[in-house]
Amino acid sequence: MSEAFFSVNDLLRRKLQTGIAITSLTLCVASTLFLLLFGERVGTGVFTAAQNRLTAGFSAILDNFMLFIGVLVFLVGVVIVSFTVFVMMSQRIRDIGLMKAAGCPNDLVFGYFMTELVITAIIGCSAGVALALVIDFGSASLLSSLGFAIPQTPFNYWLVLLVFGVFFAIALVLGAKPILDTARVEPAKAISPSYYFGMSKEPGVKVFSKSGLTFKIAMRSLFRRRSATIRIVLCLSIVFLLVTISVAGGIIADGTTRSWIERAVGKNVVLIAQQDMAAQYVGLLSKFYKTVQDSAFDYANVQYAVAESIINYLSSKPEITGVDPRLVLRMSVAEIRNFTFNPDTGETIPVGDDRKSVSLVVGIAPSQVLNNWLVDGRFIQDNQSREAMIGDSLASAMFSVPLSQGIRVAGNDFSIVGLCFDPINNGNVTYVPLETLQNMTGVGGPNVVLVKIAPSADRPQVISQIKAEVTAINPTFVVVELDDVLDSMLGFLGYVWSSIILLPLFSLVAASLCLIGYVMLSIAEQRQEFGVLRALGAKPGTIVKIVSGQSFVVLLAGYTVGVAFGIIATLLILVPNPLVTNYTVVQIAAWLLIALIATFIVSLYPALRFSKRSLREIMI
Amino acid sequence: MEAVVVSNLNKTYEVGDVKVDALKSINIKIGEGEFAAICGPSGSGKTTLLNIIGGIDKPSDGKILVFGDDLTVKDEDFLASFRCNKVGFVFQSYNLVSTLTTAENITFPMEWAHKPEEYVIKRLNELLETVDLQHRADHFPFQLSGGEQQRVAFARALANNPPLLLADEPTGNLDTKTGQKIVQLLQKLKDEKKTVIVATHDERMMELADQKLYLEDGELVTPDE
Numbered sequence: 054m055s056e057a058f059f060s061v062n063d064l065l066r067r068k069l070q071t072g073i074a075i076t077s078l079t080l081c082v083a084s085t086l087f088l089l090l091f092g093e094r095v096g097t098g099v100f101t102a103a104q105n106r107l108t109a110g111f112s113a114i115l116d117n118f119m120l121f122i123g124v125l126v127f128l129v130g131v132v133i134v135s136f137t138v139f140v141m142m143s144q145r146i147r148d149i150g151l152m153k154a155a156g157c158p159n160d161l162v163f164g165y166f167m168t169e170l171v172i173t174a175i176i177g178c179s180a181g182v183a184l185a186l187v188i189d190f191g192s193a194s195l196l197s198s199l200g201f202a203i204p205q206t207p208f209n210y211w212l213v214l215l216v217f218g219v220f221f222a223i224a225l226v227l228g229a230k231p232i233l234d235t236a237r238v239e240p241a242k243a244i245s246p247s248y249y250f251g252m253s254k255e256p257g258v259k260v261f262s263k264s265g266l267t268f269k270i271a272m273r274s275l276f277r278r279r280s281a282t283i284r285i286v287l288c289l290s291i292v293f294l295l296v297t298i299s300v301a302g303g304i305i306a307d308g309t310t311r312s313w314i315e316r317a318v319g320k321n322v323v324l325i326a327q328q329d330m331a332a333q334y335v336g337l338l339s340k341f342y343k344t345v346q347d348s349a350f351d352y353a354n355v356q357y358a359v360a361e362s363i364i365n366y367l368s369s370k371p372e373i374t375g376v377d378p379r380l381v382l383r384m385s386v387a388e389i390r391n392f393t394f395n396p397d398t399g400e401t402i403p404v405g406d407d408r409k410s411v412s413l414v415v416g417i418a419p420s421q422v423l424n425n426w427l428v429d430g431r432f433i434q435d436n437q438s439r440e441a442m443i444g445d446s447l448a449s450a451m452f453s454v455p456l457s458q459g460i461r462v463a464g465n466d467f468s469i470v471g472l473c474f475d476p477i478n479n480g481n482v483t484y485v486p487l488e489t490l491q492n493m494t495g496v497g498g499p500n501v502v503l504v505k506i507a508p509s510a511d512r513p514q515v516i517s518q519i520k521a522e523v524t525a526i527n528p529t530f531v532v533v534e535l536d537d538v539l540d541s542m543l544g545f546l547g548y549v550w551s552s553i554i555l556l557p558l559f560s561l562v563a564a565s566l567c568l569i570g571y572v573m574l575s576i577a578e579q580r581q582e583f584g585v586l587r588a589l590g591a592k593p594g595t596i597v598k599i600v601s602g603q604s605f606v607v608l609l610a611g612y613t614v615g616v617a618f619g620i621i622a623t624l625l626i627l628v629p630n631p632l633v634t635n636y637t638v639v640q641i642a643a644w645l646l647i648a649l650i651a652t653f654i655v656s657l658y659p660a661l662r663f664s665k666r667s668l669r670e671i672m673i
Numbered sequence: 674m675e676a677v678v679v680s681n682l683n684k685t686y687e688v689g690d691v692k693v694d695a696l697k698s699i700n701i702k703i704g705e706g707e708f709a710a711i712c713g714p715s716g717s718g719k720t721t722l723l724n725i726i727g728g729i730d731k732p733s734d735g736k737i738l739v740f741g742d743d744l745t746v747k748d749e750d751f752l753a754s755f756r757c758n759k760v761g762f763v764f765q766s767y768n769l770v771s772t773l774t775t776a777e778n779i780t781f782p783m784e785w786a787h788k789p790e791e792y793v794i795k796r797l798n799e800l801l802e803t804v805d806l807q808h809r810a811d812h813f814p815f816q817l818s819g820g821e822q823q824r825v826a827f828a829r830a831l832a833n834n835p836p837l838l839l840a841d842e843p844t845g846n847l848d849t850k851t852g853q854k855i856v857q858l859l860q861k862l863k864d865e866k867k868t869v870i871v872a873t874h875d876e877r878m879m880e881l882a883d884q885k886l887y888l889e890d891g892e893l894v895t896p897d898e
Contacts, residue, residue, distance in 0.1 A: 266777075266784050273772035585768040588729050589829070590757025590785050592750060669730040 060168035063145075070144055070573065075177045077137040077566045078224060081130030082181025083188065084559035086216040088123050090189040091552060093209065114306060115549065121622075125295040129560045131223055132288045133567055138170065138228030139284060140570040144577065145169075149236065159236045166232045174224035178217050186213075192552065267595060271602035274579055282607060285571040289611025289652075290618075292564035296648050297619025301641045305623060307550035308637055313474045314341075314542050316425045321508060323516060324533040325367070325523055326501040330357040331533050334381065334501055337413065338538045341476035342545035352382045356529070357500040363530070364502060366522050372510035377423040378499035380416035380490050385409060386483055388451050389459035389466055405453040412447055413478040414462055416490030416499070423505050430456045430471035438489045441467035446480030448472045465493050476542055503535075561648055565655040572604050572659045583663070584671035593664035600660035605653060612649050675738070676837055676868040677703040677726055682735030684721055684891075695721045696891045699735070703884060705836070706866035708859075710879050713888035719872035720841050722888065726870060727760050727839045728752040740836065757785050761830030763840040767822040769814040775825050776801070776810040782832045800828040804858065820851030827858055838862060840871045844878070856881070 064071045149162055275282055333350050367376045391404040419435045433440045441460050448455040455469050475482055506515050520532045583596045684696040696718045703709045711719045724730040728744050737744045769778050779800055783793045801807045804824035844852035856877045862869055871878055887894050
C-alpha cells in the first residue's frame with residue numbers, strides 16, 4: 054500500500070476529525086493573514102504606519118492594538134495548530150501501535166502519518182489563504198460601498214507566502230514530534246490507553262467524595278487526561294485573552310475615540326461660510342477618514358470673510374446657544390527650541406530643533422469656542438494673546454517635548470499650552486487667539502462661523518431660518534450641518550474598531566473546534582465506560598452531563614485566565630484615558646458571556662451526537 | 674410466571690450490502706427463579722441474545738417480554754430504568770468504570786435508582802461481604818486482579834437487587850481457580866431463587882442450569898442435532 058493511498062484513506066475515514074483539523078488550520082491562517090492585509094488597507098497596523106488618514110494620536114492607539122492583536126492572533130494560531138495536530142496524532146497513536154505490533158517498520162509508520170500531516174497542512178493553509186483573500190476583498194468592497202476612499206493596495210504575494218510558510222512549518226514541526234515519539238515506543242505501550250491518551254493512572258486531584266456521580270466521573274477523567282487538558286486550557290486561555298482584548302479593548306477604544314471626535318467636532322453644530330470655504334472646511338474635516346490631497350486655496354480671500362451682520366444675526370437668535378467665529382488659514386509654522394537645565398551637571402540641554410512645516414492655523418475666540426477637545430495640557434486662556442494649542446499630528450511630527458516648547462507662526466512666537474486630538478486637517482492644526490491672528494495677518498475677520506443649536510429647538514426650522522437670513526445677506530454663503538461629517542468620521546472609526554473586534558471571531562471558532570476535538574478525544578477514551586454506564590441504566594442525558602461537565606470546566610478555566618489577563622492588559626496598556634461607562638461594562642460583559650455560552654454550546658455537539666448512538670454501537 | 678418470553682425473534686445486522694443473521698426464529702421461555710445457560714460456539718449469537726433480553730439491543734423482529742414488559746416497543750428512558758432496576762448485567766471483560774473505586778463502582782447503580790444513603794452504605798457492605806472484597810473497597814479497577822474485577826462486576830450487577838441477572842461468559846477471562854469463586858457466587862444466587870441467564874462454555878456452570886439452550890449460527894438447536 055503506498056503512503057499516499059493509506060494516508061488519503063485514513064483521512065477520509067475520519068471525516069469529522071479531518072474536517073476539524075483542516076478547518077482549525079484554515080481559520081488560524083486566515084485570521085493572521087487577514088489582519089496583516091487589513092492593516093495595510095486601512096493604512097495602519099503591524100507593518101505600515103498611518104498614511105494620510107487618522108490623526109497621529111488615533112494611529113498610535115490603532116497601531117498598538119493591531120500589533121498586540123496581531124501577536125495574539127499569531128500566538129493563538131500556533132497554539133491551536135499545535136493542539137490540532139496533537140489531537141490528530143493522539144487519535145492515531147493506537148493505530149500506530151497496532152501497525153507496529155503487526156510488524157510494520159518504523160520508517161513506514163512515520164511515512165504514513167507524516168504524509169497525512171502534510172496533506173492536512175497543505176489543504177488547511179491553502180484554504181486559509183483563500184479565505185483571507187476573500188474576506189479582504191469583501192472588506193475592501195464594503196469599505197468602498199460605504200463611501201470610504203480606501204485605495205486598492207497591490208496584492209502582497211510575499212505576505213501571503215510568509216503566512217502560508219510559517220503556519221505550514223509550524224504544523225509540520227509540531228505534528229512530527231508526536232508521530233516520531235510514537236514511532237519509537239514499543240507497540241505494547243502505544244496500544245495502552247494510559248499512553249495514547251496521555252493519561253496518568255491515578256487521579257492527581259482528590260475529588261470530594263460526596264459529590265455527584267457524574268461530577269466525580271467527569272473530574273477524575275479530566276485530571277487523568279492531564280496532557281490534553283493542559284493544552285486545551287492553555288489554548289482557550291490565549292483565545293479568551295485575545296477575545297477580551299479585542300472586544301473589551303475595541304469597545305472601550307471605540308467609545309473613547311468616538312468621544313474624542315464628538316468633543317472635537319461637536320454635536321448639533323452648523324457651519325456657516327462662503328460655499329467654497331465651506332467645502333474646503335468640510336474637506337479638511339474629511340481628511341480624518343479619507344485621503345484628500347491638499348490643493349491651492351486662498352483662505353485669506355476677502356470674499357470668504359463673514360460679514361458682521363451675519364454674526365450679529367446669529368448671536369441674537371434665541372435658538373442658537375453658541376456662536377464660534379473662526380479664521381482658518383494655511384501658514385508656515387516653525388518649532389521653537391527650548392532649553393532645560395541639568396542641576397547635577399550644570400549643563401544646559403536643548404529641547405527640540407528648528408523644524409519647519411505648513412499647518413492649518415485657526416484663530417479662535419477662546420471664550421466662544423463650541424468644541425470641548427480632549428487636551429493634554431490646557432486650553433488657551435481668554436486674556437493670553439500668545440498662547441497656542443496644537444493638534445496631535447503636528448505635535449508628533451514637529452516637536453520633541455511640545456508642552457515645553459513654542460511655535461512660530463508668521464514670525465510671531467507662541468507658547469504651546471496644550472495638545473488636542475483633533476480630526477481637522479488630520480491633526481495638523483495650530484489654534485491661536487483670533488484677535489492675534491487677525492492682527493498678525495491683516496485679515497479683517499473670521500471666514501467661518503460655527504453655531505450650536507439648542508437641542509430643544511426645532512432644528513430643521515431653525516436651520517431653514519438661518520439659511521434664509523444668511524443668503525439674504527450674501528447669496529454665496531451656505532449653511533452646512535456638520536453632524537453628517539461627524540457621522541462619517543464615527544462610521545469610519547466604528548468600521549475600524551468593529552473589524553478588529555470581529556477578528557478574534559475566527560480564533561474563537563478555531564478554539565471551539567479545538568474544544569470539539571478535545572471532547573471527541575475525551576469520548577473516545579471513555580467510550581467503553583459510557584457504554585457500560587448506559588448498559589447499567591444511565592440515560593443518554595447522563596453521558597451528555599459528564600462530557601459537558603468536562604468541557605465546561607476546561608472552558609471556564611481558560612475563560613477565567615484569559616478574561617482576567619485580557620482586562621488588565623486592555624486597561625493598563627492599550628488605551629490612554631479610557632472612557633468606561635456602565636453601558637460599556639455591560640456591553641463587554643454581554644459579548645464575553647455570549648462568547649462563553651456559544652463556545653460551550655458548540656462543544657456539546659460531539660456529546661449530543663454520541664448520545665444518539667445505539668447502546669450496541671457504543672459497546673462494540 | 675415467566676420471567677422471560679422470547680417469540681419468533683430475529684436479529685439481522687447489515688454490514689455494508691451484506692446482511693448477517695445473528696439470531697433466527699428464537700423461541701424461549703424462562704420461568705422466574707430459573708437458572709438458564711446459553712451455550713454455543715463463538716459467533717453463535719449468545720451475546721446478542723443476552724443483549725436483547727437485557728434491553729441493550731433491539732431485535733429486527735419478533736417479541737421479547739421480560740416480566741411482562743414488551744421491550745420491543747419501549748423507549749430509551751424506559752429501557753434505561755429497566756436496566757437499572759430489573760436487570761443486573763455481568764460482562765465478560767468486567768467493564769468497570771476505571772475512574773471509580775470498587776465501592777463507587779458498586780454503588781453507582783443505586784445512586785441512579787435514588788436509594789437513600791443509609792441503604793446504599795448497608796447494601797454496599799453486604800455486597801462487599803458477598804464477593805469477599807471488603808479489603809478492596811477503596812481500590813481502583815487497575816489495582817485489582819481479573820477475578821477481583823469480575824467479583825466487583827457481580828456486586829455491581831446485584832446492587833439494586835434485580836430480579837434478573839444476565840452474565841456473559843463471566844469465567845471466560847479467568848483461570849480455573851478464580852473461575853470457581855464465580856461459580857460459587859452463581860450457585861448462591863440460584864439458591865436465593867434469582868432468575869439467572871448465563872452465556873457460557875464453562876461445564877461447571879452448565880451443571881447448575883435448570884434449562885440449557887444451545888445456539889448454533891443464530892439458531893436454537895438440541896445438543897444431539
